[in-house]
Amino acid sequence: MDYLDVNNQESVAARKKSIKRITIIAISSIVFVGCVVAAIVGITTSKNNEKSNTQTNSFSAAIKAVCDITLYPQSCYNSLGPLATSNNLKVEDIYKLSVQVSVDELSRASDEFFNSTELKNISDPMTIKALESCHDLLSLALDSLNDSLSIPNKSLLEAFTDLKTTLSAAGTYQQTCIDGFGNITSIAKHNLKNSGEYTSNSLAIIDNIDESVQNSMDSVNSLGGIGRRRRLLMDFDGDFPRWMSSKDRKLLQSSKGEVLNVDVVVANDGTGHFTNIFEALDVVPEKSDKRFVIYVKKGVYVENVRVEKNKWNVMMIGDGMDATIVSGSLNFVDGTPTFETATFAVFGKGFIARDMGFRNTAGAAKHQAVALLSTADLSVFYRCKFDAYQDTLYAHSNRQFYRECNIYGTVDFIFGNSAVVFQNCNILPKKPMPGQQNTITAQGKIDPNQNTGISIHNCTVWPSANLTGVSTFLGRPWKNYSTTVFMYTTINSFIDPKGWLPWVGTTAPDTIYYAEYRNFGAGAVTKNRVNWKGLKLNITSKEASKFSVTQLIQGDKWLPSTGVAFKKDI
Numbered sequence: 001m002d003y004l005d006v007n008n009q010e011s012v013a014a015r016k017k018s019i020k021r022i023t024i025i026a027i028s029s030i031v032f033v034g035c036v037v038a039a040i041v042g043i044t045t046s047k048n049n050e051k052s053n054t055q056t057n058s059f060s061a062a063i064k065a066v067c068d069i070t071l072y073p074q075s076c077y078n079s080l081g082p083l084a085t086s087n088n089l090k091v092e093d094i095y096k097l098s099v100q101v102s103v104d105e106l107s108r109a110s111d112e113f114f115n116s117t118e119l120k121n122i123s124d125p126m127t128i129k130a131l132e133s134c135h136d137l138l139s140l141a142l143d144s145l146n147d148s149l150s151i152p153n154k155s156l157l158e159a160f161t162d163l164k165t166t167l168s169a170a171g172t173y174q175q176t177c178i179d180g181f182g183n184i185t186s187i188a189k190h191n192l193k194n195s196g197e198y199t200s201n202s203l204a205i206i207d208n209i210d211e212s213v214q215n216s217m218d219s220v221n222s223l224g225g226i227g228r229r230r231r232l233l234m235d236f237d238g239d240f241p242r243w244m245s246s247k248d249r250k251l252l253q254s255s256k257g258e259v260l261n262v263d264v265v266v267a268n269d270g271t272g273h274f275t276n277i278f279e280a281l282d283v284v285p286e287k288s289d290k291r292f293v294i295y296v297k298k299g300v301y302v303e304n305v306r307v308e309k310n311k312w313n314v315m316m317i318g319d320g321m322d323a324t325i326v327s328g329s330l331n332f333v334d335g336t337p338t339f340e341t342a343t344f345a346v347f348g349k350g351f352i353a354r355d356m357g358f359r360n361t362a363g364a365a366k367h368q369a370v371a372l373l374s375t376a377d378l379s380v381f382y383r384c385k386f387d388a389y390q391d392t393l394y395a396h397s398n399r400q401f402y403r404e405c406n407i408y409g410t411v412d413f414i415f416g417n418s419a420v421v422f423q424n425c426n427i428l429p430k431k432p433m434p435g436q437q438n439t440i441t442a443q444g445k446i447d448p449n450q451n452t453g454i455s456i457h458n459c460t461v462w463p464s465a466n467l468t469g470v471s472t473f474l475g476r477p478w479k480n481y482s483t484t485v486f487m488y489t490t491i492n493s494f495i496d497p498k499g500w501l502p503w504v505g506t507t508a509p510d511t512i513y514y515a516e517y518r519n520f521g522a523g524a525v526t527k528n529r530v531n532w533k534g535l536k537l538n539i540t541s542k543e544a545s546k547f548s549v550t551q552l553i554q555g556d557k558w559l560p561s562t563g564v565a566f567k568k569d570i
Helices: 009-027 029-041 055-067 073-083 091-114 125-149 156-179 182-191 193-221 246-253 277-282 541-547 555-562
Strands: 264-266 292-296 299-302 305-307 314-317 324-328 344-346 352-354 357-360 372-374 379-382 385-387 393-395 399-403 406-409 411-416 419-423 426-429 438-443 453-457 472-475 483-487 513-517
Touching: 055 073, 055 091, 073 091, 073 193, 091 125, 091 156, 091 182, 091 193, 125 156, 125 182, 125 193, 156 182, 156 193, 182 193, 264 277, 277 292, 277 305, 372 379, 379 555, 399 555, 406 411, 426 438, 438 453, 438 483, 453 541, 472 483, 472 513, 483 541, 513 541
Parallel strands: 264 292, 292 314, 299 324, 305 344, 314 352, 324 357, 344 372, 352 379, 357 385, 372 393, 379 399, 385 406, 393 411, 399 419, 406 426, 411 438, 419 453, 438 472, 453 483, 483 513
Antiparallel strands: none
């Protein structure tokens, strides 16, 4: 460490102490937890080693200090304080306690909600369907919360990203349930108030731990000390997930139309194992770590497909985005909740689609009509086409990646609350209903601690053939923390000079985060953009890099195994 000022002994000592502390963090999860508690909660041991009056008071004080960093400190303290049983404080224990409280409350609230007298006598078909949808969503939320309790036998440092992803998804599922009820939204909102706040509190706790540890490591790195970036906690064997075999990689990398090592063939002309996709998915093993490959021959498959949550690691390959097409027409106007309108819906983690088209043919007059919905973590869509009008592509939650895809639509046609990167894609607004304006994105972040957002990177925004004389905007803020970034993207002149459209009124919440970074084309000129506090037109490369494949979806860790080309940094 000869780069330090040897004459400044106090500085040397302080820096050595800092490096030693971070070394211990990296090596020992137990010591790490203790350091984090000190960093987050600000609890220090008195030099006089004064004892607490009681164990309960000591533990309650610590919980209150942790709760102070959440969005709902009072509900946090009220829910955790009565459960205090020890003064051996560990932040991991407080985190687990917080998540368990969320699980218990959501289970209780779900039972109460679905058995409430207000809903038992409802006969409206749309509301009944919304209840069915909400039942699925709350089940998904409970799954995510329970996954968030499963902290592996490693330091929390390695688990941060996965934990924040599952907790972000849990909050999104609950909010989607609330959003689906129209005129009786207030009933759902009331019943799920506490569970939503408890989920948010758990997310805030883990997010602040992560931030403090990273700040500490950044400080040590600036001194030339240790501080290796954390590794995403998954089941890895070397550089690749254990479920991805070398044969799977070769399959993904093979030329279009070449089929290798497939498990099932679907062909609507009768030349395969099945004539529809639904039947093929039925034979996929449940929760399998092994990749299951389905080849779907060219043709139009008119069916509404669901890759269920227990169908893991499904890979579906077509003969091209304009050759193998899955088509449906469910829509909001005819009585289906938006979440249930998807022609193709993916819930099982690790899903990959290549060379396929997904469309919803309901038309502009039917309003919300989804072509593809993905809520699957680590899902990939490569050389695919998504075609509808309003709400074409619902990137609902978890981590997703789209490469070399064509996306068509009108109103809010890329929306949701996932952490998603669109790279080298063509975004093609088309003609909406008379009187409508086009909005490309509608991102739905509901909590500042969620690790979600839409990143449109190195894409092309171009009008489809029939689009003329229609105001088209880059997006509008669906929720208060809506987060969307366009960078290194070619934007045609048809984009309105204001760039962005309010959801309601004439402005947007100050809490949104919209950014434009180094885009090209006549539509990328920003001098007449809306004057919103949340619109960033001069961000640094460091800020922009937060929306790269590496940082937003940790794709440098899992995308190499898929064989899909990607640029990991901006």
